[in-house]
Amino acid sequence: MNRMYNTVYEGDHGSRITYPLGGIGSGMIGLEGTGALSHISLRHHPNMLHEPMVFSAVCIKHAEGNIARVLEGPVPTWKVFTGTDPGNGLGGKHYGLPRFASSKFHARFPFGTVELLDSELPLDVSITGWSPFIPLHADDSSLPAAGLEFTFANKTGERLEIVYSFNASHFMKAADNAGHRVLRTENGFVLDQPAIDGKPWAQGGFSAATDQPQTIVNCAWFRGGWFDPLTMVWNTIESGECPEKPPVTEGMPSPGASLYVPLTLEPGERKTIRLLLSWYVPESDLTAGVPAAAPGELGDAAGHTGIGYYKPWYAKQFGGLAAVAGYWSEQYDRLRAESRTFSDCFYDTTLPEEIKEAISANLSILKSPTVLRQSDGRLWGWEGCHDDRGACHGSCSHVWNYAQALPHLFPELERGLRLTEFGECQDERGHQNFRAPLPIQPADHLFHAASDGQLGSIMKAYREWRVSGDTEWLKQLWPKVEQNLHYCTETWDPDRIGILVEPHHNTYDIEFWGPDGMCSSIYLGALKAASIMAEAMGEAANAGEYDALYRKGRHYMESELFNGEYFDQKIVWTGLRAPSPFELQSFQSHYSPEAVELMQEQGPKYQYGKGCLSDGVIGAWLAEMCGLGDILDREKVRSHLLSVYKYNLKRDLSKHANPQRPGYALGSDGGLLLCTWPKGGKLALPFVYSNEVWTGIEYQVASHLLALGCIEEGLEIVRVCRDRYDGRKRNPFNEYEWGHWYARAMASYALIQGWSGIRYDACDRTLFISKSSAGKGDYSSFLSTGGGYGTAGIKDGKPFVHCVSGEIPVERIEWV
Secondary structure (H helix, E strand, C coil): CCCCCCCCEEHHHHCCCEEEECCCCCCEEEEECCCCEEEEECCCCCCCCCCCCEEEEEEEECCCCCEEEECCCCCCHHHHCCCCCHHHCCCCCCCCCCECCEEEEEEECCEEEEEEECCCCCEEEEEEEECCCCCCCCCHHHCCEEEEEEEEEECCCCCEEEEEEEEEECCCCCCCCCCCEEEEECCEEEEEECCECCEHHHCEEEEEEECCCCCEEECCCCCCCCCHHHHHHHHHHHHCCCCCECCCCCCCCCCEEEEEEEEEECCCCEEEEEEEEEEECCCCCCCECCECCCCCCCCCCCCCCCCCCCCEHHHHHCCCHHHHHHHHHHHHHHHHHHHHHHHHHHHCCCCCHHHHHHHHHHHHHHHCCCEEEECCCCEEECCEECCCCEECCCCCHHHHCCCCCHHHHCHHHHHHHHHHHHCCCECCCCCECCCCCECCCCECCCCCCEHHHHHHHHHHHHHHHHHHCCHHHHHHHHHHHHHHHHHHHHHHCCCCCCCCCCCEECCCCCEECCCEHHHHHHHHHHHHHHHHHHHHCCCHHHHHHHHHHHHHHHHHHHHHHECCCCECECCCCCCCCCCCHHHHCCCCCCCCHHHHHHHHHHCCCCCCCCCEECCCCHHHHHHHHHCCCCCCCHHHHHHHHHHHHHHHEECCECCCCCCCCHHHCCECCCEEECEECCCCCCCCCCCCCCCCECHHHHHHHHHHHHHCCCHHHHHHHHHHHHHHCCCCCCCCCCCCECEECCHHHHHHHHHHHHHHCEEEECCCCEEEECHHHHHHCCEEEEEECCCEEEEEEEECCEEEEEEEEECCCCCEEEEC
8 A cells, every 4th residue: 555645654664764964065874764874975975885883772771670772663674685795694783782663754854753662662762863954045054964853752650761872883984094083072072084194085074962961972982803892882871871981092993982861751751862963074085077188287196187186165164073063063953943944834835745745855865975065165966876986977967957956945056057067068169068077177078968958058047047036147157158059059950940950969878860859849948048038138139040040940840740649759860961870879889780780771779759758848848947938839748748648657567678777667666658659660779768767757747747737647647756765665765867866856846836837037026827826726835036935826816925034026926
């Protein structure tokens, strides 16, 4: 039986949960559905398998014998048989220590709460994990910090004496380095790794402290072999003792540290202990991508040229771990209150529960190692996270096209992405490298531009202008925008028909040959956006030229690519200016004799032809999200989307053949396929991911259907997607594609605008509401703008805006 959306995860539904804690680009600690901590990635690299011996425990003192428990639910069965060397018995794990009988998990982003239950114990315990997430306040939302709040409830009629403890092995130590140490701080300890000669990135520290003045700290764990340290730690916990031990000053370093908080609970009383975690790793050994040749500038041992290694934003803001921990402690109440204000505002709306769940689950991507924030404050992202490294570098423009959360919640960070795309990633021709190097610096230009990413950047520049209302920002960017568009037209539409004809690289890691609905619709959106921006820049002639080309391309797409149900592709590979596929194809370009024979019959490999492509009108979706209005006939777009719903949505994939990457959805899972061929004409080798299911595309289609008034169809796609991420087989807070916490999944934020029909334009100070929204009756939705956030909707039959934080000046309301 499927669980209800946006409710508690319990039983098997909680077994796969890992809930990211940490700031934007600052690293992550994962809170599991049982209360365990894992996926600890504090050194700027993803480290999904990093689960050091770190745990909290409680001892309930009693004259007839103490009761000690790890503050976690049962270890999920799957963990016993996976991880590092399970056949050797999982030595070094704390899995064998007694714990609570069951656990439940509930999320109200950015807060995640674990309930620990055991009928044989006199205590109920809850753990709330969180880190600051405050729209429009990127800096406070980027702290390398997390809070864990342990609430103990005495469910008996007797007074209870208990001892809470937090215990951590020294997981910050560098490999084979004896220089690590444990330091004492007020109400806590620091796991410190000093700098190492030749390896500045080894330096780092982790702080754990409570808000309880009676905290006792043991900085000197027992030093011994085999299982001695954990054995002695558990002996201490079980005894209810609270040994105060200073840092080790001679001999081998301490292998870890513990802190203890003794509490007395009267009958029925509840008390909460706050555990404040923070970290500081000021350097890294991280570079990515190939920067443009820069003779004389700093290189590194790996042979990279450019400006050295990535350095995190927080290292420029704070002088050290003590400064971070101090700020975290001093500002905790304010940051918690402001994060709670956002959370309450988002959840206390009438957005459907499946939409709330889909959006909030994917906001966790911003707390994962997918995202980095370099020292100048600019955001940089992987596509996702492999277990021990980033998955495809560079804020990949055609992947991040889909992500709709940042431009509304943290618009300054999204504008930074535009500055990188049009700055370091674009050359004098207008060619954009769709992957920015790290550290951000001028990129090389040795590979194809990505048509969907590069044209999408023009639409997104338009969006950032309308979200911010900052025309001066657009003026500075505008010459680069025109340069970009000129390159796109010359490269892919040299005959000026308004459609991409020449082979064009895209998010499927291949080139489409000939006109197609997917990339050409983005071209139409870019032309329309450029026309409006050119008019605002006082360039009437250019505006007219872009508009004329847009109208020409629109006519072609509506008349030549619409087959009566949906938009498809005309495969063209001869008579073009481009060389043959043998010479141009980007990946897997070798054509065997049998591949040559197949090409003569069907054209180049990896096309979609007569297929019904879920991304087939993505440009119209981007236009909707950016406020450009209709760029294609609305009824034809609706027909396409309903065809996608009809043909591509599968409620059960048991009979679906997928020779590609089946792990995203398989067996009894449901999902929206990237492409189907309901009218026949399926190619022997269609584009390489065509049989797969990607959540970002599911949300793109669902939100677009919602925007066009197809409410039940859109919601069903959301439900089918979220049913796969129900906590049994997959982590509900990790929608993966090419890696964990995949950026494309932030397309789910578009569900807000799709369902509500509400958009705010800061340039005109206008609230736009879709006429189809009038049929909903009274409703409320979340709204975040460049100046403030709150709720908006219909009350007593009239539109309203209620600003909760900042300002949302509305001078006009327009129904569209």
